[in-house]
Amino acid sequence: MFEMLARSLLIQGSWNYRTMQGAGVGFALIPVLKRLHRDDPDALARAVRRHVGFYNGHPYLSTVAIAALARMEGEEADAEEIDRFKRALVSPLGSLGDRLVWARWRPLTLLLAALLYLAGAAWWVAASAFLLLYNVVHLKLRVWGLRLGWREGRAVGRVLIGSPLRRLPDRLTIPLAAIAGGLLPLMALSVSQSNGLAPLPAVGSAVGLAAIGAWRPALAGRLAAFGILLFSLGFVILGQIAW
């Protein structure tokens, strides 16, 4: 089990546009498959081949699929059933992991670390707080998934539907928004303070443009990136010719 957990950390190592995480799933299952087919190298090669087909779930919750597949392999499920099972798990594991980790937990812990730093914490305290907070949940999710997949086997999809984890993203939304809100004036104030700029224009422009960002988020995200790139190019050119 520990070997599968460790190998699941590398599941995205050979991510590609055809089978996506397929080879990663096969790689994570190798220790179990070797144990199940130790006396028959041909059966082992066929088993490895069965598991490298298309798969793309959330990487942290991939342990659910890997452990369930290991159990199905032990129960001698056929290749067609394994393929059907993997494809059926892609959407529930993907949507749960994307909403919980990418859209809530990661931004929340990153913004909290940024808030801590701008509020006066040492840089290493903020960076360590992020690494610790984020990875406690990350590793807990992987272990939880491994246990769940091994316990439930092919019935894991049904258990996922009723999982309390599905409600967690909604509960994290308000803290995430409050932390982002707290960060906004601190960011503007710390930038203005470093250059003797009056706090009001800095905070005012940050709040005003945050409202525009909230109104048209997709465009605003690109505009912020393009804008900062443009201004930095301007400074580089001015630095070369005028300063």
Added chain:
Amino acid sequence: MVARPIVVAPVTGLLLGEPQAGMLAGVLLEILSLHQLPIGANRHWDTGPAAVAAAVAMVAVRGPVGLVVAGGAGVLIGWLGSWSVHGLRHLNARLVVVDEGPGLRPASLTARHLAAIALDFARAVTLTLLAVWVVLRGTEGIAGAPAEAGWVAALVAAALGGLALGADVRMVAGGRRVWTAFGIGSVLSTIVWVWLH
């Protein structure tokens, strides 16, 4: 998650003797890149090399001008990184997808998978070295920027940071309760800041 700007940038700054400068660049790059979610086959920024570039730019230039240049360097390298990852994903398909034969030896799969990881490592190292070279060449002469440029840069960093942060929150959540919480957070942190200063 050690490749996030909030970790990589201060560590790069520490190696250059200025972790605080690196951290500021890391915070700005986090805010600019937070809406880049690695969902499905999405081509998102490669924030590791981008954070190194941003921290090097910040240490080289300093001040608000340095912060804006760090943000620009981070965006540029992050974007270039996303295209290099895109190319690697096509290469990985050739490396690990096996169409022929009824079986696949475990040693063969392990070798292919680890080779893909090694290629990704080589890609990231190459991109990082290229980024450092580009930033060091590009920032020659900016350190002597006049005070007026500093004010403009401070205003630009605050405004574009605000624009990105508003978009970040809206991309992951929405609704009246969310913006109420956002407003309460803003007011509370302003009060704390005024009280502390």
